[in-house]
Amino acid sequence: MMILETKGLKYSYQDGTQAIKGVDVKIKKGKKIAFVGKNGSGKSTLFMLLNGTLKPKEGAVYFHGKPMEYDAKSLREVRKSVGIVFQNSDDQIFAPTVYQDVGFGPTNLGYSKEEVEEKVEQTLEYIGITEFKDKPPHHLSGGQKKRVAIAGVCSMEPEIMILDEPLANLDPVGADEILDLLNELNHNGTTLIISTHDVELAYSWADYVYFMTEGNVIGEGLPEDVFRDADLLRKSYLRQPRTLEIYSELERRNLAIRNRFPTSVPELVNSFKPPELMWIEVSADVKEGDIINLGVMHGEYAISSPYEAVNAKVLHIHPDGHAIAEMTRHGIKSGGIVIYDTDRYDEASFRKVVAEEDIDNIGAMGKKSKTLAENNLIDLQITSGVIDKSILMALCGKRSLIMTSGGMVEHAVKRIDGYAENSGIAIQLSLANIERDELDL
Numbered sequence: 001m002m003i004l005e006t007k008g009l010k011y012s013y014q015d016g017t018q019a020i021k022g023v024d025v026k027i028k029k030g031k032k033i034a035f036v037g038k039n040g041s042g043k044s045t046l047f048m049l050l051n052g053t054l055k056p057k058e059g060a061v062y063f064h065g066k067p068m069e070y071d072a073k074s075l076r077e078v079r080k081s082v083g084i085v086f087q088n089s090d091d092q093i094f095a096p097t098v099y100q101d102v103g104f105g106p107t108n109l110g111y112s113k114e115e116v117e118e119k120v121e122q123t124l125e126y127i128g129i130t131e132f133k134d135k136p137p138h139h140l141s142g143g144q145k146k147r148v149a150i151a152g153v154c155s156m157e158p159e160i161m162i163l164d165e166p167l168a169n170l171d172p173v174g175a176d177e178i179l180d181l182l183n184e185l186n187h188n189g190t191t192l193i194i195s196t197h198d199v200e201l202a203y204s205w206a207d208y209v210y211f212m213t214e215g216n217v218i219g220e221g222l223p224e225d226v227f228r229d230a231d232l233l234r235k236s237y238l239r240q241p242r243t244l245e246i247y248s249e250l251e252r253r254n255l256a257i258r259n260r261f262p263t264s265v266p267e268l269v270n271s272f273k274p275p276e277l278m279w280i281e282v283s284a285d286v287k288e289g290d291i292i293n294l295g296v297m298h299g300e301y302a303i304s305s306p307y308e309a310v311n312a313k314v315l316h317i318h319p320d321g322h323a324i325a326e327m328t329r330h331g332i333k334s335g336g337i338v339i340y341d342t343d344r345y346d347e348a349s350f351r352k353v354v355a356e357e358d359i360d361n362i363g364a365m366g367k368k369s370k371t372l373a374e375n376n377l378i379d380l381q382i383t384s385g386v387i388d389k390s391i392l393m394a395l396c397g398k399r400s401l402i403m404t405s406g407g408m409v410e411h412a413v414k415r416i417d418g419y420a421e422n423s424g425i426a427i428q429l430s431l432a433n434i435e436r437d438e439l440d441l
């Protein structure tokens with residue numbers, strides 16, 4: 001279902017600059033969309049058209065299939081549902097305190113004083129900025145201001161959040177935290193639209209990508225398709241994401257499994273081909289093309305997980321009985337991952353799980369779980385990229401516990417199950433305090 005759509009959208013600024021020259025986009029509900037393109041290609045202008053801040057000169061924006069209207073009442077409705085976080089937080093934050101700034105949206109929407117208080121408290125807690133609530137926003141750092149700007153939009157609980165360069169100027173940990181927050185919002189149903197110059201981010205994060213130059217969309221598609229299109233990248237002044245570049249080089253040298261297009265480090269690792277060909281001695285009844293089961297390898301003989309079932313396909317048999325065989329390996333045992341739902345946290349059961357499951361590393365995903373860990377003095381070894389790092393640990397035989405909650409529990413289960421299925425490596429996944437059939441998988 002299309003939640004937001006544009007048809008033949010055009011916009012020129014007062015000085016005559018044609019910033020948008022006929023743009024058609026279709027945004028599906030619940031998706032993560034990235035717009036990429038060089039400076040001045042029209043991303044910010046398009047974003048302001050998408051939430052009615054600007055009115056198109058030609059064409060139209062459709063929200064839930066209806067053309068957008070520009071009278072005050074309709075615009076108020078649209079802005080409640082389509083929130084925008086500007087590139088420069090100073091364009092967005094103007095109240096004397098963080099608390100008042102975050103309360104501005106709900107107050108404007110006509111909520112009662114008590115409702116506004118409740119919303120603001122909840123949002124500050126959710127975004128992790130309660131400690132700054134009485135501060136003047138201009139006394140905060142760039143990353144802290146970005147959180148306030150996001151909180152200001154979140155407090156209105158929009159269906160769609162549009163974020164112009166959400167990670168620009170943030171330190172790497174701050175950027176990871178914002179990304180974590182965005183993913184959490186998306187798992188809870190918010191459609192997200194971002195602009196970015198960061199090809200790694202667009203490639204690994206987005207479900208769908210639009211490429212813009214000079215006021216036009218010049219390409220769109222799934223990240224693994226558009227980021228392999230050298231011509232499109234050149235026209236957009238962008239380069240290939242590193243994971244894809246490394247993969248392409250390995251694939252060119254026949255060192256990687258074909259047609260994988262990894263978007264994360266575990267997927268990249270999973271695309272490597274272990275040394276494949278070996279000489280084996282075969283008996284007289286073996287024919288070329290036969291598959292020989294070589295049993296289970298472990299210790300120094302296992303390559304990608306502690307225990308591997310190894311088969312050999314006989315490619316060529318020499319007259320002396322030696323044959324060249326191609327090896328395939330399937331991990332049959334590896335480390336594991338335990339998921340703990342922090343909405344049901346209780347200290348005794350948590351400590352018991354950590355001890356009984358023989359946990360090496362604890363990670364927390366989502367602001368709520370991280371805060372819970374901090375308040376309960378739980379030492380976290382993994383705080384960003386939690387699922388991927390836990391998978392990488394499991395591949396080395398380690399056991400990780402992921403603390404998370406809400407829609408993120410399902411997301412983690414799906415991602416780990418999906419990795420195990422695609423790689424053939426049996427990562428042991430268990431749920432500590434929630435049943436599988438309670439999840440929407």
Ligand SMILES: Nc1ncnc2c1ncn2[C@@H]1O[C@H](COP(=O)(O)OP(=O)(O)OP(=O)(O)O)[C@@H](O)[C@H]1O
Pocket residue numbers: 013014015017018019037038039040041042043044045046
């Ligand atoms: N207020 C304005 N008046 C006149 N021209 C403008 C105005 N704002 C933007 N433009 C022009 O419109 C075009 C598109 O600008 P826009 O800010 O939408 O691009 P962008 O893709 O968001 O760029 P960046 O990646 O640098 O943020 C540019 O040529 C810009 O100079």
